[in-house]
Amino acid sequence: MPHAGAPSAEAERHAARRRVFTALAGLIVVAIFGLGVFGFSFRAALDQAAARGTSDLTLSADRLTTGLQRYRELAVFLSDHPTVTARVTASADGGALDADALLQGVVDKTGASSMMVVSTTGEVLASAGESHLPKGAQAALTRALDGALGIAHFVDPEARRRYMFAAPVFSPEGPPVAAVLVSVDIGLLEWGWPSEPSAIYFTDDYGVIFVANRSELILRGGLGGALPVRGTHLLAGHDIWTHDMGPYIPSPALHLTKPLPVVGLTAELLLDLHPVIAQAGLQAGLAAALALVFAAFLFFTMERRRTLAEANARLEARVAARTEALEIANRELQHEVHERHEAEARLKRAQADLVQAGKLSALGEMSAGISHELNQPLMAIRSFAENAQAFLERDRPEKAADNLGRISELARRMGRIIKNLRAFARQEPETATNVELTGVIEAALEMTQGKISRAGVTLDWTPGAQVWVRGGEVRLQQVVMNLLSNAVDAMMDVEDKHITIRLVPGAVEGETGGDPTRLTVADSGPGIAEPEKIFDPFYTTKEVGAAQGMGLGLSISYGLVQSFGGRIRGENRPEGGAVFTIELQPADVSGTMGGQEVHDGTY
Numbered sequence: 001m002p003h004a005g006a007p008s009a010e011a012e013r014h015a016a017r018r019r020v021f022t023a024l025a026g027l028i029v030v031a032i033f034g035l036g037v038f039g040f041s042f043r044a045a046l047d048q049a050a051a052r053g054t055s056d057l058t059l060s061a062d063r064l065t066t067g068l069q070r071y072r073e074l075a076v077f078l079s080d081h082p083t084v085t086a087r088v089t090a091s092a093d094g095g096a097l098d099a100d101a102l103l104q105g106v107v108d109k110t111g112a113s114s115m116m117v118v119s120t121t122g123e124v125l126a127s128a129g130e131s132h133l134p135k136g137a138q139a140a141l142t143r144a145l146d147g148a149l150g151i152a153h154f155v156d157p158e159a160r161r162r163y164m165f166a167a168p169v170f171s172p173e174g175p176p177v178a179a180v181l182v183s184v185d186i187g188l189l190e191w192g193w194p195s196e197p198s199a200i201y202f203t204d205d206y207g208v209i210f211v212a213n214r215s216e217l218i219l220r221g222g223l224g225g226a227l228p229v230r231g232t233h234l235l236a237g238h239d240i241w242t243h244d245m246g247p248y249i250p251s252p253a254l255h256l257t258k259p260l261p262v263v264g265l266t267a268e269l270l271l272d273l274h275p276v277i278a279q280a281g282l283q284a285g286l287a288a289a290l291a292l293v294f295a296a297f298l299f300f301t302m303e304r305r306r307t308l309a310e311a312n313a314r315l316e317a318r319v320a321a322r323t324e325a326l327e328i329a330n331r332e333l334q335h336e337v338h339e340r341h342e343a344e345a346r347l348k349r350a351q352a353d354l355v356q357a358g359k360l361s362a363l364g365e366m367s368a369g370i371s372h373e374l375n376q377p378l379m380a381i382r383s384f385a386e387n388a389q390a391f392l393e394r395d396r397p398e399k400a401a402d403n404l405g406r407i408s409e410l411a412r413r414m415g416r417i418i419k420n421l422r423a424f425a426r427q428e429p430e431t432a433t434n435v436e437l438t439g440v441i442e443a444a445l446e447m448t449q450g451k452i453s454r455a456g457v458t459l460d461w462t463p464g465a466q467v468w469v470r471g472g473e474v475r476l477q478q479v480v481m482n483l484l485s486n487a488v489d490a491m492m493d494v495e496d497k498h499i500t501i502r503l504v505p506g507a508v509e510g511e512t513g514g515d516p517t518r519l520t521v522a523d524s525g526p527g528i529a530e531p532e533k534i535f536d537p538f539y540t541t542k543e544v545g546a547a548q549g550m551g552l553g554l555s556i557s558y559g560l561v562q563s564f565g566g567r568i569r570g571e572n573r574p575e576g577g578a579v580f581t582i583e584l585q586p587a588d589v590s591g592t593m594g595g596q597e598v599h600d601g602t603y
Contacts, residue, residue: 026295034288042280043236050238053256053271060200061258061267067189068263075167075182084117087125088169088178099126113162113185119178120145137181140166144179151264153210161186186211199249199270216246381407432564434587437467444480455488458498467505468587469517471564479560482553483521483580490525498524506586517586522579527572534570
């Protein structure tokens with residue numbers, strides 16, 4: 001494998017120039033990305049600003065239209081008023097005072113600038129607020145005398161902006177004979193408007209700003225001179241203005257318009273774009289910053305990879321040198337794993353042998369009792385056989401048959417004992433099956449009955465209905481026999497000796513939550529000195545050299561119950577003595593036929 005030497009100075013300068021160019025290219029890409037984000041954000045924010053501006057413009061237009069509509073309706077109302085019609089149709093002076101009083105009262109109550117009733121000849125028949133027809137009202141009066149509603153706006157000699165409505169007064173014959181003129185001071189309407197952040201104004205057909213929420217805009221534009229707009233730009237369908245209208249008029253601004261044909265004006269709005277530009281700039285700045293961070297991370301990652309590649313090249317030689325050593329260590333490790341697998345297999349075989357040895361040890365302890373259990377039936381069989389022979393010699397076959405029946409029953413009893421012993425001594429597969437626990441307890445009691453009877457122990461056990469659990473038949477027998485044998489041994493020095501066995505069936509999962517089946521074996525002995533150690537191997541409370549065992553029975557029982565997925569625990573009872581509890585999983589035998597997984601319980 002070739003070894004790379006130190007890089008030359010020319011190569012180092014070339015690498016430095018490449019890194020600089022890469023950094024500059026990254027900065028250019030970040031700048032282009034930031035500009036793209038700014039453009040996208042500006043257009044999105046501009047659409048939102050246009051929606052807000054349109055809403056503000058509509059509200060202001062409705063405010064102005066509603067304010068002027070009141071006076072139009074007032075003119076229409078007065079054109080049909082009896083006092084006004086009486087004044088128009090009366091003689092030259094008839095009803096003039098009443099009409100003046102009416103108009104003055106309405107002016108005072110509505111805030112109108114002036115009201116007057118003008119005949120077709122231009123004579124003012126009644127008035128309030130002013131007595132002469134204003135110069136700018138002629139267009140509204142002419143339209144009203146033609147039978148239509150007239151409107152006009154003008155600036156009076158006192159520099160007040162006036163808006164006027166003219167409603168025709170019709171004669172009983174039909175043609176108009178006069179007109180009611182109602183004018184309002186626009187300045188009074190503007191005074192009651194709420195302040196708006198945007199510049200809103202209303203222009204007439206000549207482009208003159210007649211109504212505005214900024215005083216510096218009033219009466220600008222039109223024939224007197226166009227607004228000082230420096231430039232207009234159409235961006236994404238929006239009109240953007242830059243101008244020199246004053247420090248309080250936003251520039252650049254979004255220009256929106258809305259025609260108001262009802263009042264003969266056009267509503268316009270200039271919305272400040274500085275917040276929009278600031279928002280777009282902030283988003284673009286954040287995006288550019290994130291892109292710059294990403295680019296820097298990418299740049300440093302590439303540099304790190306380059307550095308790591310150089311370091312990797314230097315390490316490859318050392319790695320190659322250690323590879324052989326690692327291969328040797330790997331072979332040794334594989335050999336060790338193989339040895340561990342073999343040791344584990346030997347351990348499992350030793351555990352199985354230990355279980356079998358435990359069973360044989362229990363059989364050895366029960367040998368005297370079993371011999372007694374078999375010797376009694378044998379002696380009885382001999383006696384019944386001799387009696388049957390004598391009865392046959394005396395020609396009493398019915399008595400002989402009775403004795404033969406007893407011999408048969410004793411033979412079945414001996415066969416059942418031998419069958420239980422053979423089943424207990426055999427090797428059993430480790431897989432769990434459905435086992436009838438009541439029969440297991442009966443079989444264990446039958447094999448330990450001799451030891452229980454010789455020790456003078458009273459047994460409290462009442463068999464009930466069949467209880468099915470998951471486990472191994474022979475292994476469960478061994479656990480129950482170990483518990484019974486330990487209980488008898490523990491009560492050797494106790495006068496009141498009794499063993500209590502209780503079996504509480506559990507519930508299959510899905511019925512009441514899956515409660516386990518509980519088997520308890522309690523004795524009246526001295527109890528357990530160290531409950532936390534009773535399942536440790538070779539732990540025993542028996543005297544040294546005792547023939548009962550070496551302290552492996554409970555340890556074996558613990559392992560057997562664990563292999564069924566169950567639990568076993570031992571504790572002292574408050575009234576004295578020890579109690580061992582075995583919890584096993586209930587078996588669902590509702591749909592299982594006997595003879596396969598489920599046994600009939602006969603031993």
